[in-house]
Amino acid sequence: MTISDTLLRVRMLTVGFPNIHGPNEVVKSLDFDVARGGALGIVGESGSGKSMTSLAVMGLLPKGAKRTGSIEFDGTELTALPERAMRSVRGDRIAMIFQDPLSSLNPYYTVGTQIMEAYRSHRTGVTRRQARNVAIEAMERVHISDAARRVDHYPHQFSGGMRQRVMIAMTLSMEPELIIADEPTTALDVTVQAQILDLLAEIRADTGAGLILITHDLAVVSEVTDHIVVMRDGDLVEQGPAERIFTDPQEPYTRMLLDAVPRIDDEIGLLRTVSTEEGR
Amino acid sequence: MTGETLLRARNLVKEFTVSGGGLLGRSGRFRAVDDVSLEVAKGETLALVGESGSGKSTTARLIARLIDTTSGTIEFDGREVHALSGKALHAFRSEVQMVFQDPYSSLNPKHTVERIVTAPLAYQRRPIPGGARVFTGALLERVGLNPDHANRFPAQFSGGQAQRIGIARALAVSPKLIIADEAVSALDVSVQAQVINLLRRLQDEEGFSYLFIAHDLAVVRQIATRVAVMNGGRIVESGDRDAVFGAPQHEYTKKLLAAVPRIRPEWDAARRRNEQARREREEAL
């Protein structure tokens, strides 16, 4: 892969919450790339550090976190950027979708206002009228019917799936080059999940944006992404093209995870597990 | 394996009053469970599947008599559960137990494991066979936990371990039916697999029945004997597991099955071949 094909290049990324007991690292020396227009899946169980990785890329780590290593986005070293310059990347060129769409939207403002404010703060000389049209258009693109009316509704007036569509519309309005989705469908019902995943695929096809999908669900990444990173306890266990990870996993942990996933259309037998938890 | 009927629910209806608020507010009624009938045979697992708001959890609570039915009948082991009260209801409580979704929320954070696990017996005013210590130790071992941890508090366990404590508590009174309400959905996938295996093993050993409430069809397929699909408070389709999964009749069931994300079977097949080859290589060395 040549440089120009790589949208995001992460090297030796380490995130820690240093305290008196030590560096307390939750992400350890992570290396991965996202190709331009590619879709990377980061898979791991709880506590694997997958969410911290996404926040580290966004520069949104909580207070007290320490980030080292290199994050190169489209040739720019993000870790070296001053906060002001980072802000112009954040939201505009890299956008993020979170797990719980209800708490991720501010209950005090209409969804239209919340879609518009990003647009207006990144684009100078935009009138309210124009921004509103952008918001309506973005909502139409995520298939929210009657967008011109619903743009003035508040988040609590939408259902869970619709809220997540609003979140996606928010990122869409900026035409980002990279979308980071952190467990975007975990809080949703399975039929709604399928719709949202379809929507993400549709948008990627339309805009050519790269995607980092963070999830605990191997079946989801297998459907959506072309490259996979498996994480455990902050370590990178294994990475490679999706097909290779699913057909020929090298690491015992990856194999264990794949064995543990209940299949809906495979043979039924005792789910194969390693006895780490059993008897602890 | 399916023998005589253990539980038979007929035309269950549950309506909730939706308060209009205040002195002048008008209150409405919301039908959460609408004419649901189901049967669970001894030793089998009936899975009740549905999305959020489908009424599956309410149905579970109706059957456990945690809430009262608006109308309909529940017959358990020859008794009319919906009409039970007082002593008889108390006795019914030791034959039906529940395992809940959130392992931490379902264990009292201020009680030790020993107290949690023996609580059903204490509430039933039944003696603890062999004394609390021995009894707890034995139960913990059966669910794959260290018997020496009886004096710890729930917060000192991982999610999977806490769920095992919840299962141990359900086993304490040797129930005939265990209602598992999303019992594995909050767990990580590797832990989930272990708990599913544990639930199956315990059923093999004890012969009790499960009413398994879940939204995850893949999980349901691993554990259910029969499946009932709920939507909007009604059961839209029910039948043997393989029939429902293999040849779904109702539109909703089809939609639900189609929506489940899946790992390509050809990838799984390729992986099995690769692993076989790897094992052969290793043996050759």
Place this chain on the structure above:
Amino acid sequence: MTFTPTELEVEGAAGGEAGRDGAPAAPPASGRRLARAFLRDRAAVACGVYILLIILMAVAAPLLVKISGYGPLEFDQDAVDPNLGGIPLGAAGGMGADHWFGVEPGNGRDLFARIVYGARVSMLIAISATLLTTFLGVVFGLIAGYFGGRVDMVISRVMEFLMAFPALIFMIAVLSALPAENRQFLLVLVISFFGWPYLARIVRGQTMSLKEREFVEAAKASGATSAQIIFKEILPNLASTIIVMTTLAVPGYVGTEAGLSFLGVGVVPPTPSWGQMIASSVPWYAVDPAYFLIPGAFLFLLVLSFTVLGDRIRRLLGEGMA
């Protein structure tokens, strides 16, 4: 002055802070660990010591007065200057070896004795009122929160009704209408009567959220009675809230008692009380500042100590709670 809904709101809001970031895998706070953390906190220790001292003083009042030589009701005309309208003789309000804290202007009663006996009254009333309030608040809060529905509506309406009153004015109105006998007992009753809803509201809220936890359903499914669920399952989870709220209630009641006595509807003279001493010092504050500074300082430090102590306990329990 003491009963503001906001004040308790803060405690409620901040009390919830602890549970914000999920369930940590740490073991629940053990008593010994808490005690050690507490002893490391110098401010908390100082406050604790001061409170203990006041309690000791209150308990040993007759003994202390015997040592100092003057009773709380004894007039000492030799200690005041009748030519100057009864201003105490000597510097700083007549302080000296004879009268340790000086004397009251006018009639020369010993301030030390009155402070010591005043502590008795203040602590007795504040602690009794706290106990009664806690009992009422916990019981009604639990009942309203657990049973909900009609029971909750009735209790909640009563609480709203009581809280809708400007408590101080109402207490004054009630107390001014009541006869002067048994004033201390009446004070406790009246303070508790208006005080319990503030605790009950918080207990109710927590009970309502605890009731939704699955362990309550588990107990119910095992055949536990309502009483067993309330007292065995829910109450233990309220322990830290109750401890914190109680500690924070005491200074409120110390202040309320003093305030009511200051306004002349509290403890009836000649029984000494700090608030009443401060009230009677008003005409003298320019010429004999020690007369109000001494009870004022004792009162302020007592309220401060309890407040700081409550604040620290809340923080400790909050951090240690799972």
Place this chain on the structure above:
Amino acid sequence: MIPLRFVANRVLGMIIVLFLVCLFTFVIFFVLSPDPAVQICGKNCTPEAIDQIRANLGIDQPFWTQFGTFLAGLFAGRTYGTGPNAIDCAAPCLGYSFQSSQAVTDMIVQRLPVSATVAVGAAVLWLLAGVAGGLLSAVKEGRFADRFIAGLTLTGMSIPNYVLALSLQFLLVVTLGWLPFPQAVAFSDDPFQWFQNFLMPWIVLAIGMAAVYTRLTRANVIETLQENYVRTARAKGLSPGLVWRRHALRPALTPIVTIFGMDFAGLLGGALITETVFGLNGIGKMAADSITKNDQPVIMGVTLLAAFLVVIGNMVVDLLYTAIDPRVRVGSSA
């Protein structure tokens, strides 16, 4: 756009509460208090004179009749006594003080400006100081400024207002002589002295509340900053100023605005002590004086006024809350 039914509900609830307050207050004074006729009559009293006074006051009637007359007086006014000695008490009649020979309503109205000045000044002070202190504390969470403010708030919450009042007066007036002895000066006569007069009452009345508001603001802001939507706002690349103003402050300060309404309405209790200590001739001092003089109609009038203010305050807060929180204002349609 507040739903009409909601308003109707609140108003109805308010009327019920006010009625109960009236009844409750009336019962206390009817059942518990000693016979006012005996006091009014004074020494050299004959049983006939007492009966006459009782008849004039209407307290020879049974309880419900008295209560009815009282309620009627509130809405339509009433007349005490008969013939040439009759005294008219116009609506809203809260009773008649025989100690000062004045209608309680008039006494309250006369003293309202002073009390209102004290209350409004103190409210402005505590709101500004509380919110500013809380914001500063939240921004500097865990740092020296935060701990320093925490210490100040604990002190402010603990100091009884009469102790503070006397201490301030002793320090600023007697010892340092920075402020004159308080005198009643109208604002139009000498604005500066007017300000000097009210400065200490404002501070004394405001300090405890300011401490409470500081803590409340701090807790709310810190909690709001943890919200997921604040993270979303930052992820959108908004400037820190915008994130703060729009996404942190509004949700954090909304509850403070609403609670402020209730606390302001409940100020009368605090004013009682402050006005007494500083000798300000307001409603609070009037109430305190009437306690000493056992002037029941006045105490009762002030009690009812206070309850009325609190109930109104509650309702305003409810309506206000409905207006600023869209979750309450616009029902869910999904």
